[in-house]
Amino acid sequence: MEMRLRAAQFVRAGAFLAGLAIAAIAVAVWRVPTQKVPGASLQMVAVGTSELQATPAHPFAISGDLKPGFSRGGVGRVTLHNTMAQPLAVRIHTLPSVTDLDRLLRVRASAAGGQVFRGSLGDLRAWTRRHFVVPSHRRTVLETRFWLPGSVRHGFQNRVATVTIEFNLAPARRAS
Secondary structure: OHHHHHHHHHHHHHHHHHHHHHHHHHHHHHOOOOOOOOOEEEEEEEOOOOOEEEEOOOOEEEEEEEOEOHHHOEEEEEEEEEOOOOOEEEEEEEEEOOOOOOOOOEEEEEEOOEEEEEEEOOHHHOOOOOOEEEOOOOEEEEEEEEEEOOOOOOOOOOOEEEEEEEEEEEEOOOOO
């Protein structure tokens, strides 16, 4: 009888240890990774003038974790107010704080119902060829979409950049 009791205790202890080992293996295999690769952090600021005021006038976040994929990008919107008595033709360019993302980051800028620019951040360091018109004493929203193409694999991690948008103004031609 005592031998049976010891055998039963031995079997129970063995089963408990086997179950514990299986649970430990399951936790090790199915655990959620704790290290996440951080994406790029991007903020934007628009530098207005007395003729074309930009709101907000302070840097604002576009994305704190920008990663490859169009849907994972960020959007920035700036309201531009023409304080002049004539319509203004506006071209834009950017002054990124770092060059790390120039070739990687894609930008699409739209205003007044049309696309002003589409290309790399580095290409937007030059003034846009296209312009948009802000009517006299009116407001127009400039929308900029930033994204990393899905093909980008590295070079964006832990990058922090501020993209400053500047405006080139000229009197808009009046329609004849």
